[in-house]
Structure formats: structure tokens, C-alpha cells
Amino acid sequence: MSVLRVERLRKSFGGVQAVRDVSFAVEAGEMLALIGPNGAGKSTCFNMLNGQLRPDAGHIDIAGRDTAGLPPRAVWRLGVGRTFQITATFASMSVRENVQLALLSQHREVWRLWRPAAARHAAAAEALLAQVGLAAQAGRAAAVLAYGDLKRLELAIALANAPRLLLMDEPTAGMAPTERVAQMRLVRDLASARGLAVLFTEHDMDVVFGLADRILVMNRGALIAEGNGEAIRAHPEVRAVYLGTGATSGGH
Numbered sequence: 312m313s314v315l316r317v318e319r320l321r322k323s324f325g326g327v328q329a330v331r332d333v334s335f336a337v338e339a340g341e342m343l344a345l346i347g348p349n350g351a352g353k354s355t356c357f358n359m360l361n362g363q364l365r366p367d368a369g370h371i372d373i374a375g376r377d378t379a380g381l382p383p384r385a386v387w388r389l390g391v392g393r394t395f396q397i398t399a400t401f402a403s404m405s406v407r408e409n410v411q412l413a414l415l416s417q418h419r420e421v422w423r424l425w426r427p428a429a430a431r432h433a434a435a436a437e438a439l440l441a442q443v444g445l446a447a448q449a450g451r452a453a454a455v456l457a458y459g460d461l462k463r464l465e466l467a468i469a470l471a472n473a474p475r476l477l478l479m480d481e482p483t484a485g486m487a488p489t490e491r492v493a494q495m496r497l498v499r500d501l502a503s504a505r506g507l508a509v510l511f512t513e514h515d516m517d518v519v520f521g522l523a524d525r526i527l528v529m530n531r532g533a534l535i536a537e538g539n540g541e542a543i544r545a546h547p548e549v550r551a552v553y554l555g556t557g558a559t560s561g562g563h
């Protein structure tokens with residue numbers, strides 16, 4: 312059974328058909344890249360998958376449950392992880408505390424400010440930090456981390472939810488090219504070790520072609536191609552979209 316199965320997903324904003332009849336599936340342990348030019352509908356897809364947007368039509372099946380229209384919290388409870396940017400409040404906390412807080416949330420516990428919470432899930436937090444290569448930074452304030460390390464912390468926080476599916480919309484935005492590859496290689500290694508399904512968008516084609524098991528290409532709301540790197544590189548419509556040559560995507 313696929314971890315995620317999407318069928319004929321559809322969403323319009325006024326007259327704009329942002330996503331039209333998109334269908335695909337992601338398997339456990341698979342890294343699936345969703346690419347396409349700006350405005351193709353990638354983020355709209357992500358926002359329907361994570362519960363932020365209600366689809367106009369279609370099905371979203373996550374581990375056997377139709378989640379279309381469920382709120383983000385309910386989707387998260389089903390084991391769907393996503394990376395969030397660390398905001399000011401959390402930046403003042405230590406790297407370890409950020410992960411501990413995520414673990415408290417996963418275990419449905421409340422952060423009791425009047426009680427020393429320092430020990431709660433400390434070992435599990437350290438273990439997660441070690442997995443993303445941040446063990447040495449555990450005691451530092453999140454605010455002082457280098458950008459790449461902050462991104463690794465966001466990943467550790469997402470993993471604290473023990474997700475079966477990780478949704479990453481432009482996870483390496485703002486990173487240097489070498490850091491991007493390192494970050495997504497880390498995601499890929501964690502995904503295969505944990506049997507985690509990963510759906511991500513990425514503009515860096517070295518990352519996409521180097522690390523994705525399979526690639527989906529969207530243009531103007533529709534899925535125009537699906538396959539491995541070789542198939543995608545050779546696909547005439549994909550080449551037309553990216554190189555601006557040859558046939559157009561037709562009809563609109």
C-alpha cells in the first residue's frame with residue numbers, strides 16, 4: 312500500500328485552476344520530487360496534502376485514510392511531517408529544547424513552564440540531533456546557528472513526529488548549492504533508513520536529478536510527466552517547459 316495516494320486532486324482560486332486532476336502515489340522509503348515552473352501549482356498541492364487548503368475535488372489517501380479536508384493538526388497526527396521555519400520565540404531556546412518541545416507535542420504532553428522540563432525527552436532529542444549531525448550544537452541557542460544548521464534543526468523537529476510521510480516545499484531555499492545537496496542527501500539517507508516517504512519541491516536540478524527516486528513535473532496546474540531522471544530529461548513536453556523550445560503544453 313502506498314503511503315500517500317492522490318487522486319484527481321483539484322483546486323481553483325477564482326478563475327485560476329491552480330491544480331487540476333493531479334494523481335500520483337508515493338511509496339515508503341521513496342524520495343519523490345515535484346518540480347515545475349513558478350505558478351505550476353506545487354505549493355497548492357502541498358497545502359492540500361498538509362491540510363491547510365481544502366481541495367475542490369479529489370481524494371488524498373494517507374496510510375489508508377482519506378484526509379482531504381482534514382485540518383492540519385489531524386493530518387499531522389496521522390504521521391505527516393513538514394518542516395516549519397523556526398520563529399523568534401523558539402530561536403531563543405536551545406537546539407535541544409526545540410526538539411524536546413516537538414517530542415512533547417508528539418507525545419501529547421504539555422510544556423509546563425512552572426516545572427523543570429529540561430529532562431523530558433532529552434535523550435531522544437539528543438538522538439535525533441545526532442542523526443541530523445547537530446549533536447555538538449545541542450546546548451546552543453537556535454538563534455546563533457548557521458543557516459544550514461538551522462535547516463537541519465527544522466528537519467530534526469519534523470522527525471520528532473515520527474512521520475511516515477515528509478512533505479517538504481522548497482526545503483533548501485536560501486541554502487548554498489553544496490549545502491543543498493548535503494541536506495537532501497541527509498533526508499534521503501534518513502528516509503531509506505526509516506522507510507519514510509518524502510515528497511519535495513526543489514529548484515536545484517542537481518538535487519532533483521541526483522537524489523530523487525522519481526520525478527513529477529507540473530505545469531499550469533497539471534501533471535505533464537512522471538518518471539526517473541532519464542525519462543524526465545528526455546520528455547519533450549518537459550523540455551519545452553524548461554527550455555522554452557519545441558511544442559507548447561497545448562490547449563490553453
Ligand SMILES: Nc1ncnc2c1ncn2[C@@H]1O[C@H](COP(=O)(O)OP(=O)(O)O)[C@@H](O)[C@H]1O
Nearest residue numbers: 324327329347348349350351352353354355356
Ligand atoms: N491563495 C491563493 N489565492 C489566489 N491564487 C493563488 C493562491 N495560491 C496560489 N495561487 C495561484 O495558483 C497558482 C499556483 O500557485 P502555487 O501553487 O503557489 O505554484 P508553485 O508553488 O508551483 O509556484 C498560481 O497561479 C498562483 O498565483
Ligand SMILES: [Mg+2]
Nearest residue numbers: 353354355480
Ligand atoms: Mg511554491
